[in-house]
Structure formats: structure tokens, C-alpha cells
Amino acid sequence: MRKLLNSRLALAILLLVLSCSIAVGSTIAWLISKTDPIVNTFTYGDIDITLEETPTDDDDDDPNTNEYLMVPGSEIVKDPKVTVKADSEACWLFVKLEKSTDPAFDTFLSYEMDELWTALEGVEGVYYVQVAKSAEDQIFTVIKNNIVTVKPSVDKAMLNALTACPTLTVTAYAVQSDNLASVADAWALVQ
Numbered sequence: 661m662r663k664l665l666n667s668r669l670a671l672a673i674l675l676l677v678l679s680c681s682i683a684v685g686s687t688i689a690w691l692i693s694k695t696d697p698i699v700n701t702f703t704y705g706d707i708d709i710t711l712e713e714t715p716t717d718d719d720d721d722d723p724n725t726n727e728y729l730m731v732p733g734s735e736i737v738k739d740p741k742v743t744v745k746a747d748s749e750a751c752w753l754f755v756k757l758e759k760s761t762d763p764a765f766d767t768f769l770s771y772e773m774d775e776l777w778t779a780l781e782g783v784e785g786v787y788y789v790q791v792a793k794s795a796e797d798q799i800f801t802v803i804k805n806n807i808v809t810v811k812p813s814v815d816k817a818m819l820n821a822l823t824a825c826p827t828l829t830v831t832a833y834a835v836q837s838d839n840l841a842s843v844a845d846a847w848a849l850v851q
Contacts, residue, residue: 688803706806708745709753711832730825732814738771739806742832744791751834752846755802759787760827768814768826771823772804780847788843791834802830 695729716726717760728736734820744753755777759765773779777800789799808828 678752682685698803705749705833705836707748707751707834707836709742709748709829710743710745712743713740713830717744727825727848728808729817730810730814732810733812734810736769736801736804736808736810737806738808738828739770740802740830741803742800742808743798743803744794744834746795748791748793748834750793750837751791752788752837752840752843753791754780754786754788754833754835754847754850756833757787758829758831759785759801763822763824763826768813768818769808769810769828771808771828774801774804776800780843783847786847788847792842 709752713726716728726738728738730736738845740755741755742755757773776789778789780786780788789800791800833850835849837846840846840849
């Protein structure tokens, strides 16, 4: 019986301690602090370029082709322009000029690159410029003074012997400049 009495006494003390704890705990104000969450959104950038030139009177309704009349010693206005559109990422901008070999473009015509372009070492006909990110369109002229010259040495016999006309093909490329060690690395991505 004594054991039963001790058990009841122990239970009563335990209930009294528990009741006091609940009463005291409910009257204490706990200090709690919480921050606003930080949301990390990983988005992407883009590079948007265009290549355009003024159409000629001989335009064949294809915006990517123009025809020019070769007159010995004359200057032909040829104005390809590359535009890096507003908000494009910083990039390496390339132009590749491919001259026809049959007939040889250099036999009939000549031009110079605009001074802002640098020839890519070891790659024929490829030039580049580094472009910073901008909120505005950035326009880059390709050919110096927009002039291709028909060589004065061209004569009627040379022109009559042509079975095809000389061509100059201009292509533009852009590659982000972030995380690339060199312009050569950027060009390797184009290939």
C-alpha cells in the first residue's frame, strides 16, 4: 500500500510541476526573428546582330544579293554594316569576307577594311572588333569609306572573257566575350 501511496504522490507532484510549467510558459513572450527570403533567378543574356547594305538599282528582290556594274577605274558604293542590337551581351564581333576565286576577285576589284577592324591572325578574310554591352544599337561599317574600286587595269577583253562575275560575300558572327580567354577562342566556337 505504501508503494501505491508513493506512486500517487509522485504522480501528483509530476502533474503539479507540469501545470506550473505550462502556466509559466504561456506567460513568457519568446523573441523570434525571421528574414525575408532571397530569391536567386538565373536568367540568360543574348546577342542579336544584323547585317545589311543598301540595295542597288539592279536589286533582284533578294535582300542578301546585290549586283554592281564594273567600269574600269570606277568606285562602287558598297556599304555592308553590322549592327549589334541594343542590350546584347558584350561580344567579339566578326566579319568574314570571302572573295571569289574563279574569277579571281582580286584581278578585277579592290577594297580596304574600315580601320576599326583587326585582321584575325592566321585566318584569311576574317576580321574582328570587341563590342561592349550597350543600351543602344551599335553600327559597324565593314568596308572603308564604303568603296570597292574596279582596278584601272581591267579592260574590255578581260570583261568579255568572264564566264561568271566576281563576288564578295560578307558574313557576320558574334560570340559572347565573357569567359573566353582570347579572340581566337571565340572564333573557334564559330567554326
